[in-house]
Amino acid sequence: MYLVVLAQYRANMAVWSLASILQIIVYMSVWIAVADARGGSTSGYTANTFAGYFLVLLIVRDMTMTWIPYDLPGQVRKGDLAPKLIRPFHPVLMTVADMFAFRVQSVLTVVPIAAVMFLVFDARIAGSVGAVLAAIALIPLASVTRALVDTLFASTSLWLVRIDGIRNLYYMLLLLLGGQFAPLALFPAWLQNGARALPFYWTLGYPTELAIGTAPLSEAWIGALVLTGWALVTFAVLQPVWRAGIRAHEAVGS
Amino acid sequence: MRHVFHVIGAHFRMAAATELQYRSNVWTYALNTVITLGVSLASLGLVYGKVNSLGGWSSDDMLVVLGVFFSLGAIVNGVVHLSMAKLVADIRTGDFDYRLLRPVDAQMVAVAQAPDPWRVFDLIVGIALIAIGLARGGFDNAAGGPFGAIAAGIGLLAVGVALAAAFWTLLSCVTFWTIQGEGILWALDDMYDHLRWPITIFPPGLRIALSTVFPLGLAVTVPAQALTGRLDATMAASAVGIALMFVLASRKVWNIAVRRYEGASA
Numbered sequence: 001m002y003l004v005v006l007a008q009y010r011a012n013m014a015v016w017s018l019a020s021i022l023q024i025i026v027y028m029s030v031w032i033a034v035a036d037a038r039g040g041s042t043s044g045y046t047a048n049t050f051a052g053y054f055l056v057l058l059i060v061r062d063m064t065m066t067w068i069p070y071d072l073p074g075q076v077r078k079g080d081l082a083p084k085l086i087r088p089f090h091p092v093l094m095t096v097a098d099m100f101a102f103r104v105q106s107v108l109t110v111v112p113i114a115a116v117m118f119l120v121f122d123a124r125i126a127g128s129v130g131a132v133l134a135a136i137a138l139i140p141l142a143s144v145t146r147a148l149v150d151t152l153f154a155s156t157s158l159w160l161v162r163i164d165g166i167r168n169l170y171y172m173l174l175l176l177l178g179g180q181f182a183p184l185a186l187f188p189a190w191l192q193n194g195a196r197a198l199p200f201y202w203t204l205g206y207p208t209e210l211a212i213g214t215a216p217l218s219e220a221w222i223g224a225l226v227l228t229g230w231a232l233v234t235f236a237v238l239q240p241v242w243r244a245g246i247r248a249h250e251a252v253g254s
Numbered sequence: 255m256r257h258v259f260h261v262i263g264a265h266f267r268m269a270a271a272t273e274l275q276y277r278s279n280v281w282t283y284a285l286n287t288v289i290t291l292g293v294s295l296a297s298l299g300l301v302y303g304k305v306n307s308l309g310g311w312s313s314d315d316m317l318v319v320l321g322v323f324f325s326l327g328a329i330v331n332g333v334v335h336l337s338m339a340k341l342v343a344d345i346r347t348g349d350f351d352y353r354l355l356r357p358v359d360a361q362m363v364a365v366a367q368a369p370d371p372w373r374v375f376d377l378i379v380g381i382a383l384i385a386i387g388l389a390r391g392g393f394d395n396a397a398g399g400p401f402g403a404i405a406a407g408i409g410l411l412a413v414g415v416a417l418a419a420a421f422w423t424l425l426s427c428v429t430f431w432t433i434q435g436e437g438i439l440w441a442l443d444d445m446y447d448h449l450r451w452p453i454t455i456f457p458p459g460l461r462i463a464l465s466t467v468f469p470l471g472l473a474v475t476v477p478a479q480a481l482t483g484r485l486d487a488t489m490a491a492s493a494v495g496i497a498l499m500f501v502l503a504s505r506k507v508w509n510i511a512v513r514r515y516e517g518a519s520a
Contacts, residue, residue: 022448025460032457038305164282172289
């Protein structure tokens with residue numbers, strides 16, 4: 001049903017995909033310029049492998065993202081959350097269901113665009129077929145982890161109502177430490193370690209690096225383990241946070 | 255014309271008076287500005303950890319670009335976007351009818367009717383970044399000396415503001431025909447957020463796209479070029495030309511849209 005709603009707002013969706021693609025192309029172009037300025041490569045990446053990284057990242061990001069940080073605070077503010085709380089399943093599940101519909105649309109738009117740009121930028125990836133398949137297999141796990149972390153950050157809205165500041169902070173963490181601005185290999189060592197210690201990199205940068213062959217396939221099980229661990233930890237933390245949040249919420253708008 | 259600016263000034267005062275009632279918001283906005291600044295500086299740090307100069311831009315010159323990005327962003331996100339969002343909402347509810355009845359240029363007021371006073375933070379940060387960048391990097395032998403560089407920079411920033419206002423109006427007019435504008439406005443905000451780099455370092459296709467289809471890239475780059483003494487006559491001229499084109503087009507489309515508008519309240 002949600003797919004039908006989306007199809008009606010085609011211009012909206014087109015501009016949104018354009019915006020998300022622009023981000024990737026801008027950062028990709030910056031790093032290609034850096035590689036060129038250094039005579040062809042930097043930290044093991046050339047112009048072609050930078051293109052490979054960012055274009056695969058474009059797909060990974062679209063396959064794992066959710067709107068929960070926008071959706072949940074909106075529902076809290078407008079009071080839409082209250083009626084959903086009475087229903088016998090978790091309100092966030094509805095947003096998750098909508099996201100599945102969005103994924104279907106994403107596959108149909110973003111993947112062809114990425115494929116065309118792959119040719120335009122002469123992108124290279126070193127990953128084997130097995131590595132790409134492993135990355136694809138990791139996507140559902142990465143999505144679940146991402147959705148849980150998204151929900152955890154969004155649930156602050158149950159207390160604060162407006163979470164523009166927190167959401168901005170969260171997205172900036174995802175941008176920098178998730179590997180969206182640059183592949184992790186370009187960071188100084190301490191920042192690389194910091195990024196590996198947090199969940200953001202594992203949901204975005206890691207599946208990307210696995211697919212392009214920067215992260216070894218033989219260690220893919222570590223990635224799967226870390227993602228599972230973060231999913232469980234976030235899920236466990238979310239339970240008391242959500243319950244306390246619902247109590248604090250007291251239904252705006254009722 | 256003076257009358258229009260008078261009315262816009264009154265809207266600014268009213269917005270400030272309203273916002274000052276919600277003082278806790280100030281922390282949210284200050285936090286936002288600090289985070290955005292921090293990430294911008296971190297990404298510059300990463301890039302300039304690898305190179306000394308990118309397409310002829312030193313890290314100090316890049317601070318100036320960032321400063322222009324923040325300053326123009328304060329106006330784009332803080333005045334134009336919110337005013338356009340209000341316009342879209344007014345069209346949906348029918349309040350726009352009253353706007354049209356008032357004896358003042360409806361388009362000019364629509365572009366500036368709902369400013370967000372907290373964006374002043376971004377403006378201050380932007381100006382500070384420009385000042386720091388120029389103090390460290392100098393004007394690089396700009397034509398007309400520092401004074402000429404600053405005058406040209408301010409002039410071209412004004413061109414950028416006009417370009418942004420016209421571009422946003424043009425897209426908001428789309429909402430006269432299709433009722434799906436608000437999402438587009440948010441997406442545009444998001445797109446502007448990535449223009450922290452001079453478009454001259456981009457590949458030709460992207461450079462052209464950010465000068466025409468989404469001309470805000472040009473609007474950020476050209477004032478920074480003027481300030482850092484690398485003003486390119488062709489680029490400056492095309493910025494002025496494109497801005498003029500967008501202003502005229504938005505005027506035309508606005509008039510057509512208003513004529514076709516039948517009111518949602520009636």
